[in-house]
Amino acid sequence: MTHINVLDPSASPLDYYGYELRRYREAAELTQKQLGAVINYTGSLVGQIETARKLPTAEFSERVDVALGTGGLLTRLLGLVLRSQLPAWFQQVAELEARASEIYVFQPQLVHGLLQTEGYARAVLGVVDQSDLDNRTAARMARQRILEKEKPPVLWAVLGETVLRQEIGGTEVMRNQLAHLLSFESNSRVHIQVLPFKVGAHAGLPGSFDLFRFASDPAIVYSEGYEAGHPSANPDEFGARSLRYDHLQAAALSIQDSAELIRRTMEERYGEQHEVA
Structure with a gap:
């Protein structure tokens, strides 16, 4: 039996x-x-x-x-x-993403999870721990379903230029990842800016953070360390971080110039001719 x-x-x-x-x-x-x-x-x-x-x-x-x-x-x-498959400390963030009407993210080192391809996500998640990688990758990709809702949130991402040049997962994974970023060019609710190296010192040097705004709930600022996240609804903290974000957006390339830098980096650094060389 x-x-x-x-x-x-x-x-x-x-x-x-x-x-x-x-x-x-x-x-x-x-x-x-x-x-x-x-x-x-x-x-x-x-x-x-x-x-x-x-x-x-x-x-x-x-x-x-x-x-x-x-x-x-x-x-x-x-x-x-x-x-439920996300780390316990991150589940609250996924809930915030699902409820938010506006999301503002700053990532100096990595493509943000809401914008990652499956190959890129697998490479990031598998660096230290290969266990249950299929399920953990699927859980991360599932977060992106919020961008397909009938009324998705407005997502604004400022990414450091390092994000484009740090080779995660190999040449093909990076080429696909940058192409995915470019796929949002005509999306009226997803905006991507790149903070170029030439800016030098900037308001985001202390590290990455996210801002969440909701239709009827208090706004929340979120930052994280290696194994823990720190959401806060303190209006003073949110205000201070929101001001930093304003400075980051002002220092970053325009949306159009950012797309051009992404496209140029994809072709020059991860293009087919680069692979042959």
């Missing part, structure tokens, strides 16, 4: 998702293999998700919701499931 893992639906959002998936599948009198055939996935994958060993995706959730007539339950659960 095949052993069936018994999930505790209260253990985690992922366990609850798996429990509900199995419950609806069994109510439909389908095996894992049969459900997989209906939604064009393997029965093995269905089993891994049911037993909380693998994260579901948006496409998987949507297909199962239709196939099993769940009324959209699994798709609604997905955001909670994916946020």
Whole structure:
């Protein structure tokens, strides 16, 4: 007799998702293999998700919701499931990103998580810890779904020039990452500026930070260290950091000039001719 893992639906959002998936599948009198055939996935994958060993995706959730007539339950659960896979100290930030009407980020060293490609994210997350890398990468990429909402937040990013030149994950990963940044050129709600080396000393020297504004809640400033984050709703702290952000935006290249620098760096540093050389 095949052993069936018994999930505790209260253990985690992922366990609850798996429990509900199995419950609806069994109510439909389908095996894992049969459900997989209906939604064009393997029965093995269905089993891994049911037993909380693998994260579901948006496409998987949507297909199962239709196939099993769940009324959209699994798709609604997905955001909670994916946020639960983030480090505990970062889950609050993901919630802030999901609720914010305006997000302002400053990153002198790395592409911000909301703008990373999958390859870049994997390279960053896997530097020290390779464990569970697929799920951790999926959780990071899921944060970007806020940019696809019917009314997404306004996202303004100031990135240090180092971000363009620090080779993370190899030439191809960087070329794809810079191309991804350029893909936002015509997006009226995502704006990217580059703070060039020639600026010298600037208001962001103490490090990266994010600013969140909400429709009806107090604004929040967020900064982080290696293993901890520090959100604050103190209006004096927010005001001081907001002033720094104003200075950073003023010192950075315009959106158009930033795109040109990104494009030039992509071609000269990570282009096909660079690989051959």
